[in-house]
Amino acid sequence: MLAKLNSYGLIGIDGCPISVEVDLSRGMQRADTVGLPDNAVKESKERVRSAITNSGHQYPEMRVLVNLAPADIRKEGTVYDLPIALGILAARGVFPLHAADEYIVIGELALDGQVRSVTGVLPMVIDAHERGFRNIILPYENAEEASFFADMNVFPVRTLNEACGHLNGTARITPVPPLKWSGQKHVYPYDFSEIKGQQAAKRAAEIAAAGNHNLLLIGSPGSGKTMLARSIPSILPELTMEESLEITRIHSVAGELKGRSGIVTERPFRAPHHSASIPALVGGGSRALPGEISLAHYGVLFMDEFPLFPTTVLEALRQPLEDGVITITRAAAKTSFPAEFMLVAAMNPCPCGNYGSKTKECRCSAMQIEKYRGRISSPLLDRLDIHVEMNEVNYDDLVSKQEGESSASVRERVNAARMRQRARYRDEGILFNAQLNTPLMRKYCRMDEDAEALLHAAYDKLKLSARAYTRVIKVARTIADIAGEERIRKPHVLEAVQYRGLDEKYWGSR
């Protein structure tokens, strides 16, 4: 007796259809799984057996053969428990053999027949929708994550029996209503108005947010680097649905959605500790899972104490910073993950943090300082578009009555600037200035003669590298966008150069 069901697997962050074939034949009672299963899939037969018996059905005293096709793709995880169990029950005649043909089935089973949630549901649903599937049976907890298409029926199940009841028609389940996309209003834990002073740094953050530029904050301990970084999500534009879906896909695959409902509606803010390894940051592991830079896709990756990260980790950031995508190759898998993140790096001016302070004495030796700064190589430094110093905060600043500008009003300007960019790059397949490549820059970064001459002078004076030079132009482009102007003029370049001055000051000797 042969039963066949549709299920889904993952390749990287994309879903791929897997068909589950269950064959019952005469012979000694045993169960086998073929089709490149990993350990979790191999163990599935034990869970299925208990779940079927504990749901009140009889497990066949026959030889059970499960085939997962196509047989050349590695099958991972626990999503195949439910389809295998349903396949056995279909072959036993608990519900009509072809009742499940129109469905996709995914889910993990507990020994008592409960259905448990799985990871990576959204990419599977997106792919299934593209391939024309319209019905899906999945764990109750994953329902919200999947209910994104109006013409997709999502049937959430809590137990194996509920799935059986639905398929044999005795107890139909109502599909969950599709979620409506709304640019939700968020309450952010940090607001710009709470940051006293630090005008220069706040302006730099605004520009960085408007063009998705990378930002380097340098300042003594307690000057508010972390607070500023944490409040950056509050000035970023709201997510569009496409962005939201893509973020959710990555988070879904990484299993980061556990305990949260539905899709990701906030821009991610990731702050890995400086003890993080390369795989933790860029992705990897035996299953090639996305790392922090991919989890920060369309959001902020905040790296506090930047020079304390291992140099190998810092250098590993260079390629994704340039390409916005990371390709991970492992024995078992080769995958690309998007990594279009905004890097916010924070560091002290020296190991003790008091370098250049007017009130405290720096006790670091010249060697220590050089070593500390030297950890950031010049190619990496070049890729950080905007450098800004945070001032020491004194008591008067802390108690000052003067309220800063609120995040909401900064966000309006950022939103407007991003709109301009989106409209301009509609046909180019990019979203913001940071993604401009050389041909596009030639096309869209037209400058006044004044501005051109100035840039030339700055290039000589600040001894910029070719890469730093293009970064200055991109930042100037963003500043012009904030000002609402199509042509880059002298003041825009002047301001952009201001955010490059620290190169020379802190790393001038090399």
Added chain:
Amino acid sequence: MRIYTEKERAWLWLNSVFGSNVASADQLIYMNDGLMALFEDALAGRTLRCPDQLKERQRNALIKNRANYEIDAMISDMEDAGVYAVTRDSEDYPKLLREIYDPPTVLFVKGRLRSDVKYPIAVIGSRKCSDYGREMAEFFGRELAQEGACVISGMADGCDSIAAKGALSVKDCDYPTAAVLGTAINDVYPSSNTRLYDEIAARGAVISEYRPFSKPQRGSFPQRNRIISGLSKGVLVIEAGLRSGTSITVGFAHDQGRDVFAVPGRLNDLMSVGTNGLIKSGAAKAVFGVDDIMYEYGVFTGYRHAPVKVADLSALSPEQRRVCEALINGEKTADELCELLGMKISALNTYLTEMELSGIIKQLPNGYYAY
């Protein structure tokens, strides 16, 4: 190739055992009726009268190193490193240095050492100097060289190396500067000073009492400070903070009877506490320019004070002028400027960059701007 006399070879032999430990070497010489008597006794294999605290290792080394080939090996080591040795009894041993309580037995030299420099002036200061210190070090280094003085420094980061560079910038000066190292003579520390090292060796002298290829020891840096002051007629302190290595050199200078000069700084500046303190206590003479130093040695240079900066703001736009005027009154952060002038940060940034590029103002660490 330098030919060493018998006496010089005796000093080299002693130096190979005691290194920079001048006290022990001198004691041994005293107990054995002079260097040559000591050397002859050693060569003849007679028992030497040694101080009790002399270590077994050093006793053995005295016997082992007396052989001609050991001294020859030391000389060839020096040739490998491109340096030569000047001993206390050499013609070119600096006269001023011979006067101090514990002159080095042997000096290793790269370049050429002169025994009779007319106005050797040490210029010292913090390694992490402020912008002001940087400017003053350069100014005094250059001016001293112009007056024919020789700038003696430690070639450390900060004031020392800047002063040396200032002196080297005077092209027609014959012997602008000499540097005394705290490491082996052929060991450049910090390594970023390699170019400076070569330049000083080419036009002046690099000096060390540590022989080539020897390892740096604890305390060797403070010890070499006595040579810096010992070589000099006067010691000029450019900038010194609360606890600074310069106080050691100043101490040596006072013990050796050298003049001490100091460049005054702002009273509320942490980086000038040391120099201002020296002036207040009378330990140093406040100098405004190179004329104040040279006057002490009977050289009248005319008025040579450090120029007071007078702002020429005529070429600036009205906004830039306002920013500039605010900065002339003292260093300020962008925040303070915004508040003081009621400007928007985006506008202020453009003024700051423009004036920075034309060299009117500059950025300091920690977000400060200065005129």
